Amino acid sequence: MSITLHDVAKLAGVSIKTVSNVINDYPHIRPATRTRVLEAIDTLGYRPNLQARGLRSGRTGAISLIIPDLRNAYFAELADAVMTSAHERGLYVLIEQMGSGDKASELAVLLGPRMQMVDGILYSVLELGQEDAHLLDIPTPLVLLGDRIFDGPTDHVTMQNAAGSRIATEHLLSLGRRNIVALGAHENEVIGSAGLRLSGYREALDAAGVPFRPELVVNVGTWHRLDGAQAMRALLASGVPFDGVVAFNDALALGAMRVVQEAGLSVPRDVAFIGFDDIDETRYSLPTLTTIDPRQAEIADVAVGWLLERIAAGPAGIAPREHLTTPRLVQRESTLP
Amino acid sequence: MSITLHDVAKLAGVSIKTVSNVINDYPHIRPATRTRVLEAIDTLGYRPNLQARGLRSGRTGAISLIIPDLRNAYFAELADAVMTSAHERGLYVLIEQMGSGDKASELAVLLGPRMQMVDGILYSVLELGQEDAHLLDIPTPLVLLGDRIFDGPTDHVTMQNAAGSRIATEHLLSLGRRNIVALGAHENEVIGSAGLRLSGYREALDAAGVPFRPELVVNVGTWHRLDGAQAMRALLASGVPFDGVVAFNDALALGAMRVVQEAGLSVPRDVAFIGFDDIDETRYSLPTLTTIDPRQAEIADVAVGWLLERIAAGPAGIAPREHLTTPRLVQRESTLP
DNA sequence: CTGAAAGCGCTAACAC
DNA sequence: GTGTTAGCGCTTTCAG
Helix, strand or coil: CCCCHHHHHHHHCCCHHHHHHHHCCCCCCCHHHHHHHHHHHHHHCCCCCHHHHHHHHCCCCEEEEEECCCCCHHHHHHHHHHHHHHHHCCCEEEEEECCCCCHHHHHHHHHCHHHHHCCEEEEECCCCCHHHHHHHCCCCCEEEECCCCCCCCCEEEEECHHHHHHHHHHHHHHCCCCCEEEEEECCCCCCCHHHHHHHHHHHHHHHHCCCCCHHHEEECCCCCHHHHHHHHHHHHHHCCCCCEEEECCHHHHHHHHHHHHHCCCCCCCCCEEEEECCCHHHHCCCCCCEEEECCHHHHHHHHHHHHHHHHHHHHHCCCCCEEEECCEEECCHHHCC | CCCCHHHHHHHHCCCHHHHHHHHCCCCCCCHHHHHHHHHHHHHHCCCCCHHHHHHHHCCCCEEEEEECCCCCHHHHHHHHHHHHHHHHCCCEEEEEECCCCCHHHHHHHHHCHHHHHCCEEEEECCCCCHHHHHHHCCCCCEEEECCCCCCCCCEEEEECHHHHHHHHHHHHHHCCCCCEEEEEECCCCCCCHHHHHHHHHHHHHHHHCCCCCHHHEEECCCCCHHHHHHHHHHHHHHCCCCCEEEECCHHHHHHHHHHHHHCCCCCCCCCEEEEECCCHHHHCCCCCCEEEECCHHHHHHHHHHHHHHHHHHHHHCCCCCEEEECCEEECCHHHCC
């Protein structure tokens, strides 16, 4: 059996309460006592039992991060950013993947028994939409990430999507490109990354007086490299001419960029490319990929901070807040003049 | 406050023990009672408190996966594979990143209080070496991944590294390449992925009667895209001629391949490339990257299975075992004849 | 400033 | 088949 408070107390010649006080940095302890306890802890190699602590105090010191899929570099990097930010604040992070399932299984993850083991949840919404916002009115402190739910019952942290997409499109326009593909649209979507990014694309075209042409909008359900590659093959086969691509994430851009070059076209000469997310891979692709930096570290930092505030606030709660980061253009080779 | 066993018991008109029995699938329960209890659970929305269960039973239903870094695609994919395998067996996975720290902090993670919250640990060794094997003789069930420690005090699951590297090198030799770079070596390393892969490279050269030339061995400390790119720039600047590259992981290969092409060389015509790991990105790079598939799913599956056996065995323990997967060549464009 | 007692929600023994 | 009891290791309340 492992060492308990009692063992430490016995060795230090105090009660378990005093040991507990020392561990929890209770201020009013005589220095001599504290030293004695600390020494006892050290010699015994005592480690608090987190389960017992959690059971008694109701707090676990852990938060949960619910994301679609770790194989997606954006989310792996987000997980790392959240962990870094949480560790700085003394919190542990449990990562939960929901896969690309349906709404029901996504909710099951959110409400599952594991969520009892955490003080709060960071939830990157995938399947749920605005109409499901009321389902998120749960007792556990919750902060939303992603772009599916706005004006929900709790805090929300994401990037200014439309602005990002507008910057991206304007960048291609500034290079003189006029036949710009929007890659990654979701039909009829208004809210959600795809919908918001498409609207930013349109804004930029409108502002530049370039007519919007539906045949340049390419719908793609999921946003993996494979999807980008397949969509680009179809587009090339269709014969629609284009000289620029705004892809709604980097993976799509990378998949599509490969296919374009495979077809003998030159990037950026024949087709300029820009993505979203600024994943590490974009610094090493051939050519390197211009992209929109969503400020992931800032997102992670604000989200963790707000979640902590919600945890501290308790049942009293906090009125929903929204933080939108300002995206930044990262120019690389795929849009060289 | 949340719903407890007592609430369920009261509603179902039974004792809490009976409810507990139903939840834990205790066999001898009258079907009528079981139904009644199940209904009560359902109407109340009861969820067992995992902390209390863990405290009482000593088991948590979770295992921990300790990896260097989620930003590394190999480990992100490994984490996913382990989670999948663990979930199938009803286990939850806590991911712990150790970063690229020193031995001390790596050990701190391994022995830290969080490790109390899990029934067992899957540990992908990074800094520790053979000489530290005795430190791993800890009470918590442990299974080792990676190539730093062999013949340790517990189970070990990895790939046949030397064989994989030999296959890779033989593949380049079979294309007629004779000036093959080994990219990613660690000076003086014998055990460890780098050491083992270098020895497989030498074996292949020896078997083919091709002389080993030290100037073709490129040392690289860490194995990210950036490292591969930098090393390749230096190699090109050095003027040493080469027509093939065996990179010790895919990230190195991708970084280096980009630089080679940037320099105006053609892949695979001028330089053929092969990597290790078979990460998803290798299917979409330009050109797609030939690589060695380490059988990650098998590694994850065996590791989780063995860990479960160790957990089940309890203090009695199990004699250390070793499972080495058989790597597989995945040929893609970077080594087309 | 420190101690004693209670109990968080659950499961493991052992009654019945 | 089902109920009773005890206690996992800790924090909380309340005395002193």
